[in-house]
Amino acid sequence: SDLPPETAALVARRQRSFGPTSVLFYDRPLHVVSADGVWLQEADGKRYLDVYNNVPSVGHCNPRVAAAVAKQVATLNIHTRYLYDVVHTYAERLLATFPEGLDKVAFTCTGSESNDLALRIATAATGKRGFVVTEMAYHGNTTAVTDVSPSSRPGQPLAPHVRAIPAPFGPGDVAGRFAADLEAAIADLEASGHGFAGLLVDTIFSSDGVAADPAGFLAPAVEATRRAGGLFIADEVQPGFGRTGAAMWGFQRHSVTPDVVTMGKPMGNGIPIGGVVARLDLMQRFAASVGYFNTFGGNPVASAAALAVLQEIEERGLVANAADVGGYMLARLKALGQRHGEIGEARGAGLYLGVEFVADGAPAPEIASYVINALRGRRILIGAAGRYGNVLKIRPPLIFERAHADMLVEALDDALASR
């Protein structure tokens, strides 16, 4: 191949050690050596604008997070069965961002563990095992969570206790259609004998291809969930921590209050930490049957990182920045859609945007993959999502600026013009 020798050697070593579980981006994988803010640096010195990674939400190698981690790791890092201060300061600061009632937290290490725990909480609370999710949902990698992640099981039948409904895309009565589909799925679960434990959705529907509008469309589905005795579990792994620009949590855009909220990814800016927030009565029902212990969940170093992330979001006004830069970028992308017929729609909220590509009125994943590679050639990293893989997924670090948005829009314009 024409890979640089160092990169080719790493690919070979990776294949020898990892075998088939190795998953890399691009035919010519990126060999990264350092990062800073919104930039990733390759071994050969090339610098890439990062429009893909929502984990380093307060910026790659954020100095405040790095300092907090360095100090804590040199002071105390231990499993989570002793008392230490930082996890409590963090828990209080985190819970203060939630609506009243959502006032108990359990820490984990990943979004998958958080969703796994949420499923167990819902089953303990309702005595039922059935869940409703969206058709292309991804909620994580444990056995139980893979069952509620249809995107991880392409072409396979759903698990018997799971029903998948179409994600809430327009046009028309998005809210009404979504609630009606949910009610039919609940009826089916009840008829099957599994019963209904809850609705689990990512409130920005990222793997379904980004569904954001109209804000509020979740409310009738949440009401239907409660009427049927189920819990509403908001997976905030993607939209949480300010990304949608409207508020700290994606569900707040829809003016609904979940029973259980799960989080991960950006929570520690790359240091593994996740969490589940729920009402006391739900935590009690779960804990009455089994306890929950997570060796590393919220350990001192993870807590110190997460606390620094929250301070950065709050003190640097990053929720407002997501609204400002995201709104600006969305307007520019919509304008681009006027000039490039391949753009079917530009949509999203804050710094979570999707650009849908179509050809002759049909989804065009080949244009999305062309664009992903063309942008990589223009030193921009980006990915795609959705049932057909035709939706460009824009979710850069929250410190993204208008000038960065300009770089992306202009490179996209150029890439589409030279296709």
Ligand code: PMP
């Ligand atoms: N939920 C959603 C919506 C996700 O996007 C992901 C990860 N892509 C997860 C859960 C799982 O998180 P993790 O990979 O940290 O286990």
